[in-house]
Amino acid sequence: MFEVAHAAFGELVHVLVGFGLALLLHRLAPRAALWIAICIAIAATYGAATHLDVHGGFTAAHVWTGIPFGLLFGAAAIDAIPRAVREAAMIDRATRWFSFRTITLPLSAPLLLAGAIFLAAAALAPATLWPFVAAHALLIAAVALDAALARGRR
Amino acid sequence: MKEPRIELRGVTKRFGDFTALVPLDLTVSQGEFVALLGPAGSGKTTALRLFAGLDYPTAGAVFIDGFEVTPMPPQRRDVAFAFQQPALYPHLRVWENIAYPMRAQSIPRNVIDRRVNEVIDRLRLNDLRDRKPRKLSPSERQLVSLGRAMVRDCKAFLFDEPLAAFTGDHRDHMRRELRAVHEELRGTTILATRDPLDAIMTADRIVVMNQGRVVQVGRPQEVYDRPADLFVAHYLGAHAMNFLDASLADGAVRLACCGADFRIDLTGAQPVDPARLTLGIRPEHVRIDPCGIRTVAGATESLGEDQLVVLRLGDAAIRTFVPPGQRIPEGESVPIRFDPLGCRWFDATSGKALPWQTA
Numbered sequence: 222m223f224e225v226a227h228a229a230f231g232e233l234v235h236v237l238v239g240f241g242l243a244l245l246l247h248r249l250a251p252r253a254a255l256w257i258a259i260c261i262a263i264a265a266t267y268g269a270a271t272h273l274d275v276h277g278g279f280t281a282a283h284v285w286t287g288i289p290f291g292l293l294f295g296a297a298a299i300d301a302i303p304r305a306v307r308e309a310a311m312i313d314r315a316t317r318w319f320s321f322r323t324i325t326l327p328l329s330a331p332l333l334l335a336g337a338i339f340l341a342a343a344a345l346a347p348a349t350l351w352p353f354v355a356a357h358a359l360l361i362a363a364v365a366l367d368a369a370l371a372r373g374r375r
Numbered sequence: 376m377k378e379p380r381i382e383l384r385g386v387t388k389r390f391g392d393f394t395a396l397v398p399l400d401l402t403v404s405q406g407e408f409v410a411l412l413g414p415a416g417s418g419k420t421t422a423l424r425l426f427a428g429l430d431y432p433t434a435g436a437v438f439i440d441g442f443e444v445t446p447m448p449p450q451r452r453d454v455a456f457a458f459q460q461p462a463l464y465p466h467l468r469v470w471e472n473i474a475y476p477m478r479a480q481s482i483p484r485n486v487i488d489r490r491v492n493e494v495i496d497r498l499r500l501n502d503l504r505d506r507k508p509r510k511l512s513p514s515e516r517q518l519v520s521l522g523r524a525m526v527r528d529c530k531a532f533l534f535d536e537p538l539a540a541f542t543g544d545h546r547d548h549m550r551r552e553l554r555a556v557h558e559e560l561r562g563t564t565i566l567a568t569r570d571p572l573d574a575i576m577t578a579d580r581i582v583v584m585n586q587g588r589v590v591q592v593g594r595p596q597e598v599y600d601r602p603a604d605l606f607v608a609h610y611l612g613a614h615a616m617n618f619l620d621a622s623l624a625d626g627a628v629r630l631a632c633c634g635a636d637f638r639i640d641l642t643g644a645q646p647v648d649p650a651r652l653t654l655g656i657r658p659e660h661v662r663i664d665p666c667g668i669r670t671v672a673g674a675t676e677s678l679g680e681d682q683l684v685v686l687r688l689g690d691a692a693i694r695t696f697v698p699p700g701q702r703i704p705e706g707e708s709v710p711i712r713f714d715p716l717g718c719r720w721f722d723a724t725s726g727k728a729l730p731w732q733t734a
Contacts, residue, residue, distance in 0.1 A: 305462030310430050311449040312456045313523070314475035323475070327466050 239291015294336030297328030386435030410574035413584035461520035632689035660717020
């Protein structure tokens, strides 16, 4: 039980730190943010797979990939908010903090939570590196595909 | 003359190679209702977005109340904008959407409640106040979007095709509502629309746009009666204007389709090519008259109460109204007369209207 709570809390922290980085990234490069996040997640997963040992290195691999994945989920969540909704908030004279509180956060929360649950589940699964890496790779592919499709929709 | 509230001065907007607006000057006075009228791609939405600060001009300047606001973001301009695709906050209920602009200004809760209830009553959204946007029909979404603009006390209301989702009677009602709300709030309103009737019924002044250019500015009746060129003549009016080829020789204008001569004085205006003129005449100014030019009746279109009949004259087709109940069989000979007050002459080469008077 303690293990589950520990994993869930740890991953929530990863996701929140990643979300903060995603916000920053989105401020700096709104169009490229999601793609940069995808690249960072790929690099982190590749790094975990090649440089960390199967035994003992597993915990390190976790921290190593957790924050980049928080960033990935955060960037995907922010990117999913329609541009028109952001513009409407600007027109409605919402300050940055107010629009973060009332729009960005509530609209990203479901995806952030899903991300934390995914990462916690991965942490509790039998500690072998390759399924872990495969699951991460699959997830990156899903987010990248969604982002590529979303470009056509917008 | 009232004070100018919002102005574009020499504003150009380019997106890559595409020029959305050529240098555009436009002044909207305080308390005025101006309609930007034009087909899709004429630059109406671009102009509104420049007013609002959602886009920045490539060149030129935007002024609000005499102060330059060109580099300012929308938050600092204090204008309301109702988007063509109503961008409602998907996670907020109808009343929360409408209250949003007031909540963003930290207005006391009881003041917000009172004002939001007024707006909800006014738009008859009472039954929907607790719904989320995805449970609303397109026209209901547009109402909420209008409500979110109306709730504010701002410098200008910018509406981008707010009536697109309304049809028939409901649209008529909404046109009157827009006008009524404008007068109640004593606001300054700019409406972008593709529908001439929207513009004619609501606005004090119509700005007709085409391909990023202002083609004509004037009071609705003025624009309808005296279109500045063939485009405006064609675009305004519920039923298409008739256009007939003509040519100018020895001070008389001759219609190509029947050889009829008109003695008119073009008051010194010189057409580019005197052999290429166009007579524009609306269906209501084509009269059935026993002494008139003989034409052959074609198909009759029923418009409910009225009917439009197509008359063939040489290779030209002329539309005119037929009184309700009267039937004109196809092939029958119909004599017509052009009401001189309804004749509009255009230079077919440049498309511009030619001023004229009876000689």
